[in-house]
Amino acid sequence: MIYGDRSTGVIVTGATGKQGAFHIALMNEYARKVGGVGVVAGVTPGKAGQEVAGVPVYNSIRDALKKHDASASVLFVPGFAAGDSIMEAASAGLSLVVAITEHIPVHDTMRAISYARIHGCDVIGPNCPGLLSPGEIKMGIMPVHLSSRGHIGVISRSGTLTYEIVDQLTRAGLGQSTIVGIGGDPVIGQTFRDVLRRFEEDDQTKAVVILGEVGGSLEEEGARATDLPIAAYIAGISAPPEKRMGHAGAIIEGGEGDARSKIARLRDMGVPVASRPSEVPRLIREIL
Amino acid sequence: MKLREHEAMKIFGEHGIPVPKGFLIRSVGELGPLMGELGDRFVLKAQVEVGGRGKSGGILVANPSNGERLLEELFKKEIKGVGVREVLAVEYLEIQKEYYASIAIDRSTKQALILFTDQGGVDIEILAKENPDAVRKASLPLLMRDIPPFMLRDLLGSSHKEIGSILNQLFRVFCEKDALLAEINPLVATPHGIFAADAKLIIDDNALSRQGITLNRDLTEREREAEKHGFSYVELKGDIGVIGNGAGLTMATLDLIEYYDGKAANFLDVGGGADQERVMHAVKLVAADPSVKVIVVNLLGGITRCDEVARGIISAGVEQPVIVRLAGTNEAEGRQILDGSGYRMMESMEQAVKAAVEAVK
Secondary structure (H helix, E strand, O other): OOOOOOOOOEEEEEOOHHHHHHHHHHHHHHHHHHHOOEEEEEEOOOOOOEEEOOEEEOOOOHHHHHHOOEEEEEOOOOOOHHHHHHHHHHHHOOOOEEEEOOOOHOOOOOOHHHHHHHHHOOEOOOOEEEEEOOOOEEEEOOOOOOOOOOEEEEEEEEOHHHHHHHHHHHHOOOOOEEEOOOOOOOOOOHHHHHHHHHHHOOOOOOOOEEEEEOOOOHHHHHHHHOOEEEEEEOOOEEEEOOOOOOOOOOOEOEEEEOOOHHHHHHHOOOOOOOOHHHHHHHHHHHHO | OOOOOHHHHHHHHHHOOOOOOEEEOOOOOOOOHHHHHHOOOEEEEEEEOOOHHHHHOOEEOOOOOOOOHHHHHHOOEOOOEEEEEOOEEEEOOOOOEEEEEEEEEEEOOEEEEEEEEEOOOOOHHHHHHHOOHHHHEEEEEEOOOOOOOOOOOHHHOOOOOOOOHHHHHHHHHHHHHOEEEEEEEEEEOOOOOOEEOOOOOEEEEEHOOOHHHOOOOOOHHHHHHHHOOOOOEEOOOOOEEEEEEEEHHHHHHHHHHHOOOEEEEEEEOOOOOHHHHHHHHHHHHHHOOOOEEEEEEEEEEEEHHHHHHHHHHHHHOOOOEEEEEEEEEHHHHHHHHHOOOOOEEOOOOOHHHHHHHHHHO
């Protein structure tokens, strides 16, 4: 597993909102099932003393850390406050922030990621479903019933497309080590390259699926920097230029980041790229 | 959202970037009284959001005797299919040299990317490909207040020193305005100093409200309607309507349609928590496009309730056939509801897409 395991304590910020409360319950349901620590505290400024899904709520991460052991936070705070929340977690000494929030102004994300880096804190997301190491830990909103424990790492810029592929891998008997949703925004904390580096040091992971989409060149940068066997699927072959395809980061700009040239560059590096999601399990079998 | 040139020019000017004296004109009659301030020669620039505006006749050099006639012609013109409703009249600049300067978001370094070249006035993407050494680059964390002097020396080389302060002002505009791109092309040297002869500013859609912008002009009417419901919607040119949850899965559905030689009419991501009402609105919105002959709904989620989705589809009651792939909780119930009402439920996205492509053949 990477980024965390059963022993990782998690603080949820934005705990008292509808999303926060709902997903604290699901994360802890999973923690109980696998014998993990799970979410130990929630944080919402001004809501100290409340309880959400059986978890005590504090005004700040610092306050929560006085009473609980935790090294990671999962945040559900609204876009305008999420950058602040990332910096609070980094400043309090947490080593990982998983930012689920969508619609964070990109300048806020850039500042928060720079700040977190100074404090040695890694950021997954924003605009992501978080991560799931089957049988170990879930930090975020991924459905657990489609996954199974195994040796395939999955890194994705998307949410539901990840579930689609994970479902197909599971049906094909290919369990997963860790599934990481790195986020659909133009600027994200952990990129394909960063997560691949973690997978390289993870004995459980034998091959990795990269699920990319139009916009930028993070897929190629990741593939170029790793020795692990990888297979890819890139969404957006039918995406028109200069249009945002749902994700803030899914846009072909200035003639760059289109799916066809991305796929061509990956294939030039020897990375097999699926033409359809249903081809992914076969490609993974071939490189194992 | 992309600002118009005159809006960006005004912001640049307010931040101390030298800009030519200029006036926004909406009718021919407005030019006369301004002629005294514009001088013996001035430039009329159509305010249209198309690339290659100059080559398409959207920028004209005029003088007091032919100004009104040229302006009248410009207002009657269509530049690449776009009508001219506003014209920016600016004083003529005696150009001795052209530069290019921009600040953008760099996904790889997660910092601001500053680009500068002393070969301005050209298409920067072409220049970067043909002569990459001519384009100087620097990455700057947004935690910085100014561009450090060493970085300015690296960027500018032997170019005019006063461009350094213009780059710093441009960086301030970039930060204060939540910009995705702040660009001056060309930045020009004249006998009277350096001027921004053009201005481009794209504001982050996620920061529009704190920038005081209430209406995103980049969206079409149907796209704006979709935004009100919290959907991401993009109009395309085909005949198969598409509804999915999640941007990646919806894009993959479009790609699969193309793989089977079909053509998607739209991209619609209903987002998380697709309940009965949201699904109904989504189906109605897609069906309202007259080119849509069949609709594919592809929803996959751990927490999406299939019975809710099924009721949403039925309550939309649209004329076009709706082909559905649903996976989530209460799947069997959702299937039962749809089967009973004559809708087609498919096992996989691949089957659903194939059926839709067949249906329009």
